[in-house]
Amino acid sequence: xxxxxxxxxxxxxxxxxxxxxxxxxxxxxxxxxxxxxxxxxxxxxxxxxxxxxxxxxxxxxxxxxxxxxxxxxxxxxxxxxxxxxxxxxxxxxxxxxxxxxxxxxxxxxxxxxxxxxxxxxxxxxxxxxxxxxxxxxxxxxxxxxxxxxxxxxxxxxxxxxxxxxxxxxxxxxxxxxxxxxxxxxxxxxxxxxxxxxxxxxxxxxxxxxxxxxxxxxxxxxxxxxxxxxxxxxxxxxxxxxxxxxxxxxxxxxxxxxxxxxxxxxxxxxxxxxxxxxxxxxxxxxxxxxxxxxxxxxxxxxxxxxxxxxxxxxxxxxxxxxxxxxxxxxxxxxxxx
Amino acid sequence: xxxxxxxxxxxxxxxxxxxxxxxxxxxxxxxxxxxxxxxxxxxxxxxxxxxxxxxxxxxxxxxxxxxxxxxxxxxxxxxxxxxxxxxxxxxxxxxxxxxxxxxxxxxxxxxxxxxxxxxxxxxxxxxxxxxxxxxxxxxxxxxxxxxxxxxxxxxxxxxxxxxxxxxxxxxxxxxxxxxxxxxxxxxxxxxxxxxxxxxxxxxxxxxxxxxxxxxxxxxxxxxxxxxxxxxxxxxxxxxxxxxxxxxxxxxxxxxxxxxxxxxxxxxxxxxxxxxxxxxxxxxxxxxxxx
Numbered sequence: 001x002x003x004x005x006x007x008x009x010x011x012x013x014x015x016x017x018x019x020x021x022x023x024x025x026x027x028x029x030x031x032x033x034x035x036x037x038x039x040x041x042x043x044x045x046x047x048x049x050x051x052x053x054x055x056x057x058x059x060x061x062x063x064x065x066x067x068x069x070x071x072x073x074x075x076x077x078x079x080x081x082x083x084x085x086x087x088x089x090x091x092x093x094x095x096x097x098x099x100x101x102x103x104x105x106x107x108x109x110x111x112x113x114x115x116x117x118x119x120x121x122x123x124x125x126x127x128x129x130x131x132x133x134x135x136x137x138x139x140x141x142x143x144x145x146x147x148x149x150x151x152x153x154x155x156x157x158x159x160x161x162x163x164x165x166x167x168x169x170x171x172x173x174x175x176x177x178x179x180x181x182x183x184x185x186x187x188x189x190x191x192x193x194x195x196x197x198x199x200x201x202x203x204x205x206x207x208x209x210x211x212x213x214x215x216x217x218x219x220x221x222x223x224x225x226x227x228x229x230x231x232x233x234x235x236x237x238x239x240x241x242x243x244x245x246x247x248x249x250x251x252x253x254x255x256x257x258x259x260x261x262x263x264x265x266x267x268x269x270x271x272x273x274x275x276x277x278x279x280x281x282x283x284x285x286x287x288x289x290x291x292x293x294x295x296x297x298x299x300x301x302x303x304x305x306x307x308x309x310x311x312x313x314x315x316x317x318x319x320x321x322x323x324x325x326x327x328x329x330x331x332x333x334x335x336x
Numbered sequence: 337x338x339x340x341x342x343x344x345x346x347x348x349x350x351x352x353x354x355x356x357x358x359x360x361x362x363x364x365x366x367x368x369x370x371x372x373x374x375x376x377x378x379x380x381x382x383x384x385x386x387x388x389x390x391x392x393x394x395x396x397x398x399x400x401x402x403x404x405x406x407x408x409x410x411x412x413x414x415x416x417x418x419x420x421x422x423x424x425x426x427x428x429x430x431x432x433x434x435x436x437x438x439x440x441x442x443x444x445x446x447x448x449x450x451x452x453x454x455x456x457x458x459x460x461x462x463x464x465x466x467x468x469x470x471x472x473x474x475x476x477x478x479x480x481x482x483x484x485x486x487x488x489x490x491x492x493x494x495x496x497x498x499x500x501x502x503x504x505x506x507x508x509x510x511x512x513x514x515x516x517x518x519x520x521x522x523x524x525x526x527x528x529x530x531x532x533x534x535x536x537x538x539x540x541x542x543x544x545x546x547x548x549x550x551x552x553x554x555x556x557x558x559x560x561x562x563x564x565x566x567x568x569x570x571x572x573x574x575x576x577x578x579x580x581x582x583x584x585x586x587x588x589x590x591x592x593x594x595x596x597x598x599x600x601x602x603x604x605x606x607x608x609x610x611x612x613x614x615x616x617x618x619x620x621x622x623x624x625x626x
Binding site: 136155157158159162164186207209210211213216218240241291292293294296 | 344345346347348351379380383385386415416417418420423425497
């Protein structure tokens with residue numbers, strides 16, 4: 001039996017089921033809302049299972065944190081089941097933790113956006129870290145969220161103390177909210193208040209590496225890597241440094257960039273090496289930036305559930321079609 | 337078109353290596369392509385918010401003979417990925433005018449610590465300063481400049497929080513008291529007083545001699561748009577008006593579009609913006625200040 005765990009009305013579910021249906025592959029769907037206390041995990045035994053993330057409409061970070069902890073606990077429970085996972089719950093948990101995954105990548109000399117520190121206690125602590133490492137432009141990222149949620153690109157000018165922050169976070173009544181809009185902030189008090197709230201969530205601090213620019217916009221790449229190769233690449237363009245599909249940034253065709261064969265194989269190679277470091281990870285959405293100037297590829301982060309690409313689902317739906325076929329092979333025993 | 341090359345350090349050069357503004361000119365001169373170039377564009381030289389480009393200007397002056405074939409120079413070609421434009425520390429160009437008499441085009445990005453000194457140059461045809469806010473000291477240097485060949489002047493006026501410490505009288509004085517007999521292209525962009533600037537421009541002496549008026553990237557609203565619509569017919573010398581990035585409504589854009597057709601001129605109305613409303617206030621941000 002092939003099982004998809006996900007959210008009933010999400011695009012992920014709709015298009016995965018559509019892909020499987022087109023290939024006449026039966027899939028049993030289980031919604032996250034039914035995996036509560038008392039769920040019979042026995043149904044998963046010996047099945048081939050894909051785990052999609054639960055839909056989350058919460059925008060306040062305190063509530064998002066609760067939801068995240070619930071999700072992590074369920075993943076740990078699912079990890080105890082002896083079924084065959086497309087991506088194991090353990091692998092999903094590993095890459096969901098940006099601190100752990102970045103440590104693994106850096107330890108193995110994968111070229112990444114360099115983590116300078118993890119879990120600064122406060123804005124003052126962060127400023128100390130930046131001063132000590134002479135890194136005046138950084139990215140602040142919550143340890144456990146995917147996408148642009150809680151991400152802030154932050155700069156301080158060491159000559160005059162001026163600050164600038166690009167983020168989708170806003171404070172309202174003392175609470176931190178994730179919005180769908182990128183704001184540019186320059187008021188130091190507001191910036192430091194946001195950093196303090198982010199620090200409470202637990203963040204990593206990364207060096208801000210200048211991204212390559214195309215047609216006046218900076219961009220990075222979302223590569224969907226599955227079964228040993230890059231299946232699909234989307235170019236994410238932005239007027240600001242935070243590029244992310246969930247921020248409705250413009251996506252472009254990779255061919256437009258005119259990247260050389262050498263750069264393309266460099267991207268494939270870095271993705272290969274990175275994914276091989278995470279046991280149980282067969283499918284990953286890998287964010288790759290190219291250094292401005294040299295176009296040297298650098299991994300920003302890996303997302304164990306980053307396979308939803310609108311350009312693909314609305315055309316060939318190749319990513320989900322291949323996943324359905326792979327799960328079928330797992331289910332019939334030709335693959336484990 | 338000049339034969340051109342961009343020289344810019346990337347992250348590894350200045351973070352992991354030993355490159356900086358102090359090594360840039362030596363690296364340019366060591367490039368085998370350099371003798372055949374007419375234009376050099378200098379992008380990131382490293383920590384541009386901390387180290388000014390002064391050493392590069394000084395090195396060009398010191399090696400002026402080796403730069404005698406360079407007709408076009410751009411210092412500071414960076415975007416926000418490298419450095420916020422208002423944070424780029426520029427330098428003092430006073431000695432460059434004499435050192436590069438063959439120079440035809442100079443582009444400067446960033447205005448922090450920018451000094452132009454006494455500008456006297458017989459060949460310069462184009463001067464462009466891209467910044468978040470132009471200090472009045474720089475505007476003063478341009479106002480007093482002796483640039484008999486200057487055909488194109490493009491200045492980003494910017495906002496006070498990024499360095500523009502003048503007002504509409506500063507712009508009026510620049511246009512009334514300067515002397516650029518060859519001027520064909522007048523660009524005063526990226527201003528939060530763009531409507532006022534439109535009014536000042538149509539009252540200045542250059543309006544009868546230019547063929548291109550550039551008031552783009554600012555907070556131009558219907559007030560400025562209406563003024564342009566009312567006055568442009570009196571100046572058949574103007575063949576192109578660049579107003580892209582503006583806050584005009586469809587009505588005024590339609591009116592200007594009709595006028596463009598009627599007069600057979602080119603008016604760029606692209607990239608219309610919506611004002612930001614926050615706490616009951618309406619904000620019109622110029623392009624380089626958001």
